[in-house]
Amino acid sequence: MSDDIKVDLELDLKGLLCPLPMVRVSQNITNVPVGGVIRAVATDPGAMADIPAWAQSTGNEIMSAGKEGSEFVFLVKRVK
Amino acid sequence: MDSQQITTLTGVLDKKMNRQLKQYLDICARCAICKDACHQYVATGDFTYLPARRAELIRQIYKKYFTKTGEFVPALYEARDPDENLLDELYESTYACTGCRRCMYYCPFSIDTAWILSVAKAILIAAGRGNEMLGQLADAAIFKSDNFDMFRDVIVSGFKDIEAELKELTGDPSAEIPVDKKGADILYVALAGAHSILPAAAIFHEAGTSWTLSMFESANYGFFFGDAEKARKIADRFMDEAVRLGVKEVVITECGHAYRVANIFHEAWTGKKHPFKVRHILEVIDEYIKDGRLKVSRCIDVPVSYHDPCQVGRNGGIFEQPRDIVRALATDFRDMTPNREQQWCCGGGGGIVAISEMDAFRLKSGKKKVEQIRATGAKIVASPCENCRLQMEGLNETEDLGVRIAAIMDLVIECMDLPGRKQAAEGA
Amino acid sequence: MDTYLQITTVVGVYVAGVVFVAGMGWRIYQWATTPKSPVRLGMFPKPKTRGGRIIKMLKDTLIAPHSARIEPRMWLFAMMFHVAALAAFVGHLRLIQEYPILPELLGAEGMNAFAGWAGGIAGTLMMVAVLYWIARRTFGPFKQLSVPEDYLLLALLLGVIIMGNHMRFIGHVHAADYREWFQSLLAFKPVIPDSIRFSNVGWSLGTHMLFVNALLIYFPFSKLVHTIGSFSANLVRSE
Ligand code: HEM
Ligand code: SF4
Numbered sequence: 175m176s177d178d179i180k181v182d183l184e185l186d187l188k189g190l191l192c193p194l195p196m197v198r199v200s201q202n203i204t205n206v207p208v209g210g211v212i213r214a215v216a217t218d219p220g221a222m223a224d225i226p227a228w229a230q231s232t233g234n235e236i237m238s239a240g241k242e243g244s245e246f247v248f249l250v251k252r253v254k
Numbered sequence: 255m256d257s258q259q260i261t262t263l264t265g266v267l268d269k270k271m272n273r274q275l276k277q278y279l280d281i282c283a284r285c286a287i288c289k290d291a292c293h294q295y296v297a298t299g300d301f302t303y304l305p306a307r308r309a310e311l312i313r314q315i316y317k318k319y320f321t322k323t324g325e326f327v328p329a330l331y332e333a334r335d336p337d338e339n340l341l342d343e344l345y346e347s348t349y350a351c352t353g354c355r356r357c358m359y360y361c362p363f364s365i366d367t368a369w370i371l372s373v374a375k376a377i378l379i380a381a382g383r384g385n386e387m388l389g390q391l392a393d394a395a396i397f398k399s400d401n402f403d404m405f406r407d408v409i410v411s412g413f414k415d416i417e418a419e420l421k422e423l424t425g426d427p428s429a430e431i432p433v434d435k436k437g438a439d440i441l442y443v444a445l446a447g448a449h450s451i452l453p454a455a456a457i458f459h460e461a462g463t464s465w466t467l468s469m470f471e472s473a474n475y476g477f478f479f480g481d482a483e484k485a486r487k488i489a490d491r492f493m494d495e496a497v498r499l500g501v502k503e504v505v506i507t508e509c510g511h512a513y514r515v516a517n518i519f520h521e522a523w524t525g526k527k528h529p530f531k532v533r534h535i536l537e538v539i540d541e542y543i544k545d546g547r548l549k550v551s552r553c554i555d556v557p558v559s560y561h562d563p564c565q566v567g568r569n570g571g572i573f574e575q576p577r578d579i580v581r582a583l584a585t586d587f588r589d590m591t592p593n594r595e596q597q598w599c600c601g602g603g604g605g606i607v608a609i610s611e612m613d614a615f616r617l618k619s620g621k622k623k624v625e626q627i628r629a630t631g632a633k634i635v636a637s638p639c640e641n642c643r644l645q646m647e648g649l650n651e652t653e654d655l656g657v658r659i660a661a662i663m664d665l666v667i668e669c670m671d672l673p674g675r676k677q678a679a680e681g682a
Numbered sequence: 683m684d685t686y687l688q689i690t691t692v693v694g695v696y697v698a699g700v701v702f703v704a705g706m707g708w709r710i711y712q713w714a715t716t717p718k719s720p721v722r723l724g725m726f727p728k729p730k731t732r733g734g735r736i737i738k739m740l741k742d743t744l745i746a747p748h749s750a751r752i753e754p755r756m757w758l759f760a761m762m763f764h765v766a767a768l769a770a771f772v773g774h775l776r777l778i779q780e781y782p783i784l785p786e787l788l789g790a791e792g793m794n795a796f797a798g799w800a801g802g803i804a805g806t807l808m809m810v811a812v813l814y815w816i817a818r819r820t821f822g823p824f825k826q827l828s829v830p831e832d833y834l835l836l837a838l839l840l841g842v843i844i845m846g847n848h849m850r851f852i853g854h855v856h857a858a859d860y861r862e863w864f865q866s867l868l869a870f871k872p873v874i875p876d877s878i879r880f881s882n883v884g885w886s887l888g889t890h891m892l893f894v895n896a897l898l899i900y901f902p903f904s905k906l907v908h909t910i911g912s913f914s915a916n917l918v919r920s921e
């Protein structure tokens with residue numbers, strides 16, 4: 175999905191337990207430019223709520239969040 | 255340092271002042287007996303991490319602004335303003351502290367350094383220097399409950415996936431993970447991930463418990479961040495749920511700080527008594543095994559050791575139940591030395607696992623735990639706290655300990671007669 | 683010399699007494715009127731009954747068994763100091779009134795000899811302990827923890843102890859003469875007996891009291907308020 179979006183950073187968060195997926199995304203958000211996109215892949219189902227909640231409360235944008243097999247894939251855009 | 259900021263920060267100290275804090279600040283003899291109690295000081299020898307030094311920074315502000323002698327002869331106490339230098343050191347020593355309260359155990363006056371540092375965190379937050387990551391985690395948790403409608407479906411569908419695994423594991427197609435069940439006996443408060451839900455669900459299923467799963471995770475980053483208001487809001491999420499559902503008890507998963515927050519802090523924060531009991535899941539499991547409600551076999555024959563999480567043991571009062579459970583599962587149980595209320599902190603508490611700048615320091619601070627684990631010769635180290643396990647897994651890797659770090663519930667599951675165990679163990 | 687004695691052993695004692703009593707009263711009043719933390723700060727295992735908690739608190743405060751386990755040497759010197767200080771305090775009560783029974787048992791000579799030995803031992807132990815504390819603070823790896831207050835208190839204590847020992851080991855003045863002086867202070871009709879004034883330890887008493895007065899005046903504003911605070915802080919441990 176969303177092949178047309180340029181991903182600036184790939185994060186492999188497989189096997190990490192909550193809240194670490196959220197922590198890693200947050201730590202890496204400053205590693206992409208404003209407007210840049212992180213693609214994160216997690217396996218902990220808690221991330222499905224946690225990462226969007228983090229994005230909203232910090233004012234960043236979740237472009238997509240979905241399940242692919244047993245993995246959860248997020249596209250997070252740095253807004254500020 | 256402008257006077258406005260000084261007024262703000264001393265105002266925080268004034269607001270947080272209470273009898274215990276005042277006595278702690280007045281009576282510390284600076285005898286440094288606490289130094290050898292702190293795993294961080296022992297591992298690094300760095301003055302910043304000496305417990306009494308951490309508290310001394312708050313004492314310096316207190317002496318200058320809250321005592322006459324300190325106001326007139328500040329040099330006598332090295333009393334000073336909460337300036338940038340002080341705040342720099344305070345940030346480092348406060349957010350590093352795991353809140354294990356081992357220093358309090360050995361102090362001749364039982365001075366609760368971690369409590370003094372909880373006030374330090376409030377001061378740091380007021381100075382705009384609260385730890386950013388812990389603050390974000392706390393805000394995300396609060397956001398989730400304030401906008402719950404937005405997340406409900408995602409959360410419930412996550413539970414449904416785990417329910418499918420549960421059916422497989424128990425071999426019972428009617429097995430379920432109930433949510434929002436009014437009148438259940440137990441509200442079980444897990445962590446966000448499946449690993450803390452599936453084993454408990456299987457245990458409750460086997461024991462025939464009337465239970466319901468909380469929509470919210472028990473982890474409380476508001477507590478680690480040091481904002482009591484946020485921490486209360488985060489705990490309110492499941493406490494209010496428990497009241498709404500009318501459960502008899504709230505059972506907290508294998509997590510240390512969440513148990514202490516629920517069991518000890520929350521009533522004090524709200525000023526109201528809970529209309530239900532609060533227990534740790536291991537108290538419940540231990541009871542099930544002793545009552546014969548849960549059948550387990552002694553299936554583990556490698557040596558097993560147990561690490562008391564500080565917030566479960568020394569600060570939570572649960573010492574024997576986990577040991578009894580492990581003894582029921584394993585033929586060779588080996589306690590660490592020292593243990594129980596004297597147990598060394600592993601170094602993973604207080605939210606430090608989420609602070610990546612402190613990662614190297616955190617692993618270094620686990621020196622004592624590494625020595626302890628090695629000395630037992632155990633192959634499995636069990637511990638009922640997520641932060642402890644994360645830390646010990648880190649130590650296991652960097653120090654080549656060659657042990658398996660496990661949650662107690664995982665061991666229980668392995669020793670239960672579950673038809674679908676193999677597949678589930680791999681999936682988890 | 684007379685002026686010196688007048689200041690340190692008469693005026694100074696009154697001033698110090700008033701500051702000490704008022705200061706400690708003020709400190710206790712402050713503690714008592716500050717609201718308690720709503721959060722229970724106790725740690726486990728804790729006794730279930732009130733009586734059990736109080737016994738544990740007394741044991742933790744008076745024997746400090748946990749501190750003994752983690753730093754036995756410091757504990758030993760600290761015990762030495764505090765027990766000797768308590769003994770010295772008890773001994774000084776002879777200044778108010780001679781103890782009953784003991785003098786009859788030992789005889790007047792025997793009593794003085796006993797007091798001489800007991801006081802000498804206590805004084806020596808205290809001195810050794812204070813010297814150890816000073817050394818530990820000055821040369822320990824955590825020496826940066828100490829602040830001037832710590833050294834000031836230790837210096838004052840050392841002064842008190844050295845001058846006390848000086849009187850004990852060098853002087854020929856007997857307790858009865860000191861008692862005469864102290865009782866006159868209590869009766870607000872101060873006199874300094876000639877037996878002290880013209881003895882070889884008159885100035886030592888003056889200097890002993892100089893340090894004592896300074897210590898007592900500073901006491902309520904220093905960490906020495908742990909004398910009282912340690913009991914309540916240790917009680918919090920099992921709340
Ligand atoms: C019931 C009364 C008292 C109790 C329970 C008590 C207990 C303690 C304890 C537990 C310590 C801390 C560490 C240690 O050295 O083990 C200490 C230190 C100290 N105490 Fe006391 N104390 C009492 C009375 C006093 C009095 C009356 C004095 C002074 C005349 C005193 C002077 C000191 C000093 C100077 C230290 C600090 C040692 C240092 O510099 O490291 N204490 N006390
Ligand atoms: S052991 Fe207690 S009294 Fe001694 S320095 Fe540490 S906190 Fe202060």
Ligand code: SF4
Binds near residue numbers: 353355
């Ligand atoms: S609470 Fe634990 S980590 Fe914090 S200062 Fe005390 S011993 Fe060290």
